[in-house]
Amino acid sequence: MQTILLNPVSDETAIDRAAALLRAGEVVGMPTETVYGLGANAFDTAAVAKIFAAKGRPQDNPLIVHIADPDALEQVSASIPESAKRLAEAFWPGPLTMVLPRADSIPDAVTAGLPTVGVRLPSHPIARALIRQAGVPVAAPSANRSGRPSTTTAAHVLEDMGGRIPAVLEGGPCQVGVESTIVSLAGERPRLLRPGGISLEQLRAVLGEVVLDRAVREQIGDDVQVSAPGMKYRHYAPNAPVTVVCGEPERTAVYIQKHLTNETGVLCFTEFAYLFEMHEMRTMGTALDPLTQARRIFDALRSFDETRVQEIYAQCPADDGIGLAVANRLKKAAGFQVVNVV
Helix, strand or coil: CCCEEECCCCCCCHHHHHHHHHHCCCCEEECCCCCCEEEEECCCHHHHHHHHHHHCCCCCCCCEEECCCHHHHHHHECCCCHHHHHHHHHHCCCCEEEEEEECCCCCHHHHCCCCEEEEECCCCHHHHHHHHHHCCCEECCECCCCCCCCCCCHHHHHHHHCCCCCEEECCCCCCCCCCCEEEECCCCCCEEEECCCCCHHHHHHHHCCCEECHHHCCCCCCCCCCCCCCCCCCCCCCCCCEEEEECCHHHHHHHHHHCCCCCEEEEECHHHHHHHCCCEEEECCCCCCHHHHHHHHHHHHHHHHHCCCCEEEEECCCCCCCHHHHHHHHHHHCCCCEEECC
16 A cells, blocks of 8 residues: 655645545544544444554554534533533643543444543644544544654654555644643543643643543553553553653753663753763753653654664653653653652
């Protein structure tokens, strides 16, 4: 299979062609504001199966359903609690996924057989235009091979999915850079399942109490059934093993410097780059700039695969605001191999 790049800037038929592929039961790489997704008709079990095949994704890892307009929520969810309406008013369109009771229209293949479904309304205009033109909600995980760092450019998608899917829709670099926040509203209390572009603090400002799921900060067993993607298995990982170093930035930089070998790669805050100039080093923004960290993190991790490094040390951001999402992705990439420096 040859994978073509469809660019709406140079081809006014690009979105129509991508939508036609979705209606025909095919899979399309699509931009969102968070990361690029691997989209298929959420109502079509056979099309959804092609997502899992292209990614090599475990079947018990549920997918997120993307809609283009708030009214479409009724097509995919059996009931919409008042808390969901408040969150939608505050954060949609945007990088927030809500886990809700699923409608009968959503097949088991999307939800891993669970009675719930994750739903979000992306803010990327090309993503919304594609979903509207296709006329169906779109199930889409990140458009990377399973376990690899997520894709934040169309070039990343082609690198991982070339020959596996018929087309990738160009939408420029992703503006958020980490996947959406996932909050479950299906239990007695709202529960943060995955941190992302909407912070825990922002959720609590709207909902009050929000429980932080343990999967955010620690590894859970592969035998545990989860209700959202990214909660188990090793994710976001480059080829070389990663060690995440947590603590005050000055101390973590010194720790990493003391443990370097000729085969070590370093992912660090910009202000400490001078310490690692003789090594394979990538920066992710300053220690006080988690928004830049989020935009750079996956590109940096992916780039180490083009080098000969045998191990990677990464400084860990503070876990407030969107920093919690960046820290989560780094720890997932490391399989929660973490050093705490005090």
